[in-house]
Each structure stands twice: as C-alpha cells, then as structure tokens.
Amino acid sequence: MYDPHSIVDKWIRVWEQRRVFEASGLTDDEGDDRSRAYVVSMYPYPSGDLHMGHAEAYSISDAVARFLRMRGYNVLNPIGWDSFGLPAENAAFRRDLDPRLWTYANIEVQAESFRKLGVSFDWRTRLHTSDPGYYRWNQWLFLRMYEHGLAYRKSAPVNWCPVDQTVLANEQVLHGRCERCGSEVAQRDLTQWFFRTSQYAQRLLDDMAQLEGRWPDDVLAMQRNWIGRSAGAYVDFRIDGRDEPVRVFTTRPDTLFGATFFVVAADAPLAEELCSPEQYGEFMAYREKVLTETEMDRLAADRPKTGVYLNRHAINPVNGEEIPIYAADYVLSGYGTGAIMAVPAHDQRDLDFARAMGVVVRVVVDTGEPDPRETGVATSGGGILVNSGQLNGLRMAEAIAAITSDLERRGLGESAVTYRLRDWLLSRQRYWGTPIPIIHCPSCGEVPVPDQQLPVRLPESGYELRPEGGKAPLASATEWVHVVCPLCSGDAERDTDTMDTFVDSSWYFLRYPDPHYDAGPFDPAGVRRWLPVDEYVGGKEHATGHLMYARFVTKALYDMDLVHFAEPFTRLTNQGQVIMNGRAMSKSLDNLVDLQEQLTRYGPDAVRVTMVFAGPAEEDIDWADVSPTGSVKWLARVWRLAGEVHPAGHEETERGDLTVRQRVHRLIEETTSLMEGKRLNVAVARLMELTSVLRKAIDSGPGATDPAVREGAECLARMLSCFAPFTAEEVWERLGGRPSVIEYGWPQADPALVAQETVTCVVQVAGKVRDRLEVRPTVADEELRELAMRSEKVHRALGGAQIQKVIIKAPALVNVVPRKS
RNA sequence: GCCGGCGUAGGCCAACUUGGUAGAGUCGCAACCCUUAGAAGGUUGACAGUGUGGGUUCGAAUCCCACCGCCGGCACCA
Numbered sequence: 094m095y096d097p098h099s100i101v102d103k104w105i106r107v108w109e110q111r112r113v114f115e116a117s118g119l120t121d122d123e124g125d126d127r128s129r130a131y132v133v134s135m136y137p138y139p140s141g142d143l144h145m146g147h148a149e150a151y152s153i154s155d156a157v158a159r160f161l162r163m164r165g166y167n168v169l170n171p172i173g174w175d176s177f178g179l180p181a182e183n184a185a186f187r188r189d190l191d192p193r194l195w196t197y198a199n200i201e202v203q204a205e206s207f208r209k210l211g212v213s214f215d216w217r218t219r220l221h222t223s224d225p226g227y228y229r230w231n232q233w234l235f236l237r238m239y240e241h242g243l244a245y246r247k248s249a250p251v252n253w254c255p256v257d258q259t260v261l262a263n264e265q266v267l268h269g270r271c272e273r274c275g276s277e278v279a280q281r282d283l284t285q286w287f288f289r290t291s292q293y294a295q296r297l298l299d300d301m302a303q304l305e306g307r308w309p310d311d312v313l314a315m316q317r318n319w320i321g322r323s324a325g326a327y328v329d330f331r332i333d334g335r336d337e338p339v340r341v342f343t344t345r346p347d348t349l350f351g352a353t354f355f356v357v358a359a360d361a362p363l364a365e366e367l368c369s370p371e372q373y374g375e376f377m378a379y380r381e382k383v384l385t386e387t388e389m390d391r392l393a394a395d396r397p398k399t400g401v402y403l404n405r406h407a408i409n410p411v412n413g414e415e416i417p418i419y420a421a422d423y424v425l426s427g428y429g430t431g432a433i434m435a436v437p438a439h440d441q442r443d444l445d446f447a448r449a450m451g452v453v454v455r456v457v458v459d460t461g462e463p464d465p466r467e468t469g470v471a472t473s474g475g476g477i478l479v480n481s482g483q484l485n486g487l488r489m490a491e492a493i494a495a496i497t498s499d500l501e502r503r504g505l506g507e508s509a510v511t512y513r514l515r516d517w518l519l520s521r522q523r524y525w526g527t528p529i530p531i532i533h534c535p536s537c538g539e540v541p542v543p544d545q546q547l548p549v550r551l552p553e554s555g556y557e558l559r560p561e562g563g564k565a566p567l568a569s570a571t572e573w574v575h576v577v578c579p580l581c582s583g584d585a586e587r588d589t590d591t592m593d594t595f596v597d598s599s600w601y602f603l604r605y606p607d608p609h610y611d612a613g614p615f616d617p618a619g620v621r622r623w624l625p626v627d628e629y630v631g632g633k634e635h636a637t638g639h640l641m642y643a644r645f646v647t648k649a650l651y652d653m654d655l656v657h658f659a660e661p662f663t664r665l666t667n668q669g670q671v672i673m674n675g676r677a678m679s680k681s682l683d684n685l686v687d688l689q690e691q692l693t694r695y696g697p698d699a700v701r702v703t704m705v706f707a708g709p710a711e712e713d714i715d716w717a718d719v720s721p722t723g724s725v726k727w728l729a730r731v732w733r734l735a736g737e738v739h740p741a742g743h744e745e746t747e748r749g750d751l752t753v754r755q756r757v758h759r760l761i762e763e764t765t766s767l768m769e770g771k772r773l774n775v776a777v778a779r780l781m782e783l784t785s786v787l788r789k790a791i792d793s794g795p796g797a798t799d800p801a802v803r804e805g806a807e808c809l810a811r812m813l814s815c816f817a818p819f820t821a822e823e824v825w826e827r828l829g830g831r832p833s834v835i836e837y838g839w840p841q842a843d844p845a846l847v848a849q850e851t852v853t854c855v856v857q858v859a860g861k862v863r864d865r866l867e868v869r870p871t872v873a874d875e876e877l878r879e880l881a882m883r884s885e886k887v888h889r890a891l892g893g894a895q896i897q898k899v900i901i902k903a904p905a906l907v908n909v910v911p912r913k914s
Numbered sequence: 915g916c917c918g919g920c921g922u923a924g925g926c927c928a929a930c931u932u933g934g935u936a937g938a939g940u941c942g943c944a945a946c947c948c949u950u951a952g953a954a955g956g957u958u959g960a961c962a963g964u965g966u967g968g969g970u971u972c973g974a975a976u977c978c979c980a981c982c983g984c985c986g987g988c989a990c991c992a
Contacts, residue, residue, distance in 0.1 A: 318918090343992060345992080862934095
C-alpha cells in the first residue's frame, strides 16, 4: 500500500545526509563552474504555523528550484524570517510575554513544517530579521541613507487612539476606529523619519523597461499608477495685496487663457490666509464642515461641488486678468501646491464648480466637440487654441511648449513633473522593530550612532509595550533612552522610534549568501556571485509596497557603489491566493482550510501536486474546485506501477519497445519546455499522461519487463521529484535506483525518438476538415497537392465545384478553396 | 473615470506566444471488466463550438475593433 506519510522522515534524513540542497560556492567559488541560479521566495512572517498560502508559494518556487537543480544549475534556494512586526507585539501584550518568545517559537514551528513539506532550502542561509546580527545592518543602512541625504525627519500625521493613548498602525484602524477599543481614531502630528523615495521616482519608472516581459504586466501597471508621473508646468499667480505669488501645478498650461478662477484647498493654511475679513465667517464655517466630513464623504464620487468665495483675486500671468479665488474641498491640500488654476471649459471638475458657483466659462481649445457651456461636458482633448492671444492657432503640444518657455523667460513659471509617489514614512512608534540609530543631543542636535557602536540593541527589560501618555514603547525604557552624546559627551537621548519592517525586507535577499557575515550588511563576493535574484516568487499584495521599497533601496545601494545592479529581481512570479468557495483565506480572517489538516489527510506530496496542478501559478486556487484525493490517487498509481516494472538490470534500453520509447521521449521533451516556461500545471498533466502510457504498456503493450517501460518509469520518477519529492524517491528506490533521484538529474529527450516519422495532414475544403493523410514530415507541397486531389472525400465535398486555389502548409494542412458560385 | 488582467464541456483547466483537426490532463457522471460484503483498481464513453457583435483572412478560441460580465490597481492627482 502506498503510504504518503511514512516516507517523509526517511527521505528528509537522506537529503540532509547527502546535502543535496546545498548550493556550492556560497561564500567562495569552490571551483564549481556550473551556471548559478538564485531562486527566492518572499520570506514568511512567523505568525503561527504555515498556512495554505505558504504551501502554494513554496510548492511553486520549490518546483522551479528543483527543476533548475536537476538541469545542472548550481541553485541557491534560501530561507529566512521576517520576524519583526506588530503581530508579535500584540500577542506579547495580550499574554504579557516577551515578543521574542512568541516569535522564535513560531519560527521553529514553521521551520519544521517546511522540512516536512520537503522544500529544498539551503538551510545555511537561514536568517531572522529580529536578530541583533541582522538588524544591526538595518541600522547601518539607515546611517548610510542619512549620510547621503536620503533619510530625514519631518512632521506627519499618525493615527491616534485617544482611549488607548497610543499610536496605531494603519492595519490597527478599521473603518476609522481603533481595532482594540473601538473608539474613533484621530489624526495627530508627530515628527517622523522618512526615506526620500520621491527622489528616485523617475528612475523607478524608467528602469521598469528592463522588467517588461519578466515581471507580470499587472504589477508593472500597479507600480506605474503608484508612481503617478504627471508632466506639466508650475505657474505663479500674483495675488492682489500679497507679496509672494502663489504657485500652481497644471498638466495643461496651454489652457492658461481659459483660467477664469482660482481655487485653494479649503483645509490648506493658504485658504485662511487669503480669505478677506468680510468672508471670514462664511469661510470658517465651510472649513469646519470640510474638516469633519473628509473621511467618508471624500470617497463618495459625483457629489456636488461646494466652495466659498474668498473675496480676493489672483492675476492671470498671461493676460493680467483678475480672477476670483475660491476655497473648495475638491482641491486637495496634499497634492501639488494645494491650489489650482481652474479652467472650466476643459476640466470637468472645474466646469461642475463653475456651473454651481456661476463663474464664467471660456473655451480656449477648439476640439471640434460641442460647446461645454451648453453641454456641461468639458472638452479635455487636444485641438486648436482660440481666445488665447499669441497662442491662437497653435495645436495643443505646440501651445504647451510655447507658453511654458514664455513663462520661464518671464520668471513666472517653469515646466515641471510631479509624482504621486511620496517619501517612505519609516518611523513606527512600536517596540518590536529596529531602533533608529540616532541620538538627540540638546547641544549637537541629531547625532548618528557611530558604526562601531552598532547594533543599538532593543532593551530586553524596563520597557512598556503600551506606555501611558502616548509615548513610544522605547521612550518608556528610561535607562535605555539616556545616553551620552557621541560628539560632546553631554546628556542625550536615543531616538525612540523603530523602523518599518519593510526596511528589513528591502535588502534581506542580499544577505542570504552569508547570513553571518559581520564586516558589512552582506558579503560583497557572495552578492557578486548570486545577485540579482533570478527568480522571485511571492504574492501580488506586495506590488507597490515591498517590491517598490526593495527596488528603491537597491538603487540607493547601487548609487553608493555597494551593489553592481540597479534592479534586484530579474524575474517575478506572483502566485495566486488559495481561496475556499470563492472566499479568501488570510491571516486575519479565519483560515477556512487548515494546511496541517490537509497534510495529515493527504501527505505533503499530494498537497504540493494539488497546488501546482490546480492551474497557472498566478491564478487563485479555489480549494473547493480541486481534488487532493485525485492527487493521492495519481501518486499511488505511479507507486504501484513502479512495483510492477522489472527492476534495473543490464538490458539495453535501445532494445525496448519503439512506440513506448517514442511516446516517453516526446513527453520528456514537452514536459521540459513546459517547465522552462514555468507552466507547471501543464507539466504535471504531461506526467500524468506518461503514467497512463506506462500503465497501458504494462497491461496491454510490451509488458512490465520491457526495457522501454523501465526507462519511462525512471524518467517519470526523476521528473516527478520536482513536485512530489518524497514519492519520487520512493518510486526511484522501487525501480532499483540508488538515492537520491535528485542526483540523477532531469531526463534528456532523445531527438531521434522525438522526431515524427509520419504526421497527420488535414485536408480541408473551404476551411472544413474533409480528410486526413498520413505523410512524412518532410513531404513536399506538390506531393501533398496531388494526394489531396486524389482524395475521394475531397471530391465529394467539392461536388464538382471549380477550384479557386489550394493553400498548402506542409506537412500539416491542405485547404482546397472552391470558386464561389 | 483611467490603467491592467480574465471570460473555452457540469466544475478546474489545455490549445492563444507562432491563425490551420477545439481537448492533453483532472474532478464529477455513465457503462463495462475485475473483484464482490464494500471499496480500491482497470477500460471505455457522453457532454462545449470558445461572453456578445463586427472586421481581417482561403481559414479565427487564437489577430484587430466595439460592447457585456468578472477580478485587481489608481482616482475630485489639477
């Protein structure tokens, strides 16, 4: 009887003894001249045991890693843990424990589950980001960013729970309320650390060209959206009675003559400043309303435009026209400069506002569409400029160039590109993270902790996870906070923020080749040898977070001359999610299907096979649609088959049944190219097909003793080991093979056996199949034509009609086209 | 609104890259064989004309256009 459970420990031991998953040349060359392949799965967060999502991701990346290894690559398949973060802190707070206990206990549980799943990691790479030996280098990285002007502090709003007296992470806020106590969350300003990601916006966009075709289209599209490049110009508007002009951003400087009013975000300080005294009361009432309703109402699209006239005027720099200034909530204080020039004829939002407030609408671009003043529909396309002074008659692109250079010449504006991408807020008012290595000194200001004093270790006692009064947890560790200033030796205090865990994950793949390296964050030789990552596998939820941060940090390191590449991940595969009856499963929701239960029922191999066979890797898997039972049955079938096959002897495989050999080698060929294209589900289907071929060969073909059958079974075992590693070893052993099947590599298809002696040629009449011919693959067009014309079926289909032409695509097809009657 | 992806038998999926027999695999279903207390195992079979409408072509699931539906991202972003 096939038993998927008893074979697990046996083979884990063999693999470990034979060190089959260890890459060679991890830290030195060791004279291995095989091509290297670096296959990385996004590392797990240690929240409890592995779940179905992990099993899917690692089934995919492991199949890829195992395939490359068997194809002769020197493969590095690392594992580590993303072990800082909020869940550990929450769990620790609830149980009044040290977050270390929860974290490291979970890591051990997951490590054991990975082993039992048969994932082919090189365990020597193992790292945990919460180890001081790791986060030390987070701090080092932070200091380098600081030195290069890429880390700075500014004030920014945080989520504040007034009842718990604490700062909340975004994921702790549900529908505007505190996840724990349910009270309404307020915004509060706090001075926080940022990385200057915005400085790299254009390069993050430009370098996507090299990812095109290698990363999924949707991830690239998401990153493009996220970066949000917008080209246009800044224009300075003088305001009557104000010394400084107000600058606005517009993507349509060509419509400047059509700017008939000016709008300031109601919640921006500028609005209050510009408001004339007689309008002050009305304005303040409006602003109050805007501030209270922002949260929910801003989400509702199509709501009527509202605003208040401020009784002030701006002066249009191109025609000196005085235009009224309004405060409104449809202009956002956080984007651009918080003020806009409004061109109602050519912007729908401005038109809606103008109609609501009764402002003049002036068409300045003739697009050939109906007049917006009558239709209420703004015309935003290109066209010929009208009512625009010297711009009249120009086309949109010409007008943009002309007006921009004119504004620049007169010092009234400049062409500009803005980005939606904002700087990376990395401060966290949390305990379980990397302390920011900065000391605040009353006389010296911000002082970086000297490199040789790293790591700044987290205090292990004397701190509160939820201190009173809204302090950060580390601020409650008074002994830890008080330090001597490295510059003046006076009394000073440590920074009490910790870093976003996305800092940890933005470079961990650099450290895998030598996770114990202590002369720097990563071993330069190891990085040169293995990086960039050849194959990165992970979920789409990281499209704009982790992947963007990792790309940014890699570019920063590249600019510091610390790595030799500007893009960290050459190829990216997103696995889909595992869902159940259409419902998503995740850490936060109840897991509808428990991985351990599935493993207990079906064994690791069947679960892995089910994961990859369910469909393309990127698609979601609905566990209700697939059949782990079917997978077990297939594996049992292969196992039984191996028991019937004549064990290895000295027969010449060349003497085996030719038909069987041809089918075996053609399936090897197909499976190989499917694996190369990562079409894992189809590759598994081919292996199932091979299983049936062998079954029939035994029952109703040349029989179990035929050398071709044994050859086929051996090849099956070898290929199977990418998906069902335990069963494959067992099958290999039953066939008389010596451990480990992995070391025998991927089978090579014999081209002579793959080649077809005859192929089926389809004969169509008017595009419909009427006959089939068995022909040589090298058959000539003329010969095919004659064969087709001799066909009785073709004549019948033609029914005496005249032939207009005959299309021949040798050797597959002949199409006889009759003249239309 | 903008951007990206996906629509193929009863379910999951192949064939789409490179236009040329719609079916490789799988779950389920049916029949048969073997057993027969049942199950497992083996063999065979039925079921769709490819979301809709156009176009290109000798020929379209495949390429192009429009629309519909579903999923995802961004969004009063000036």
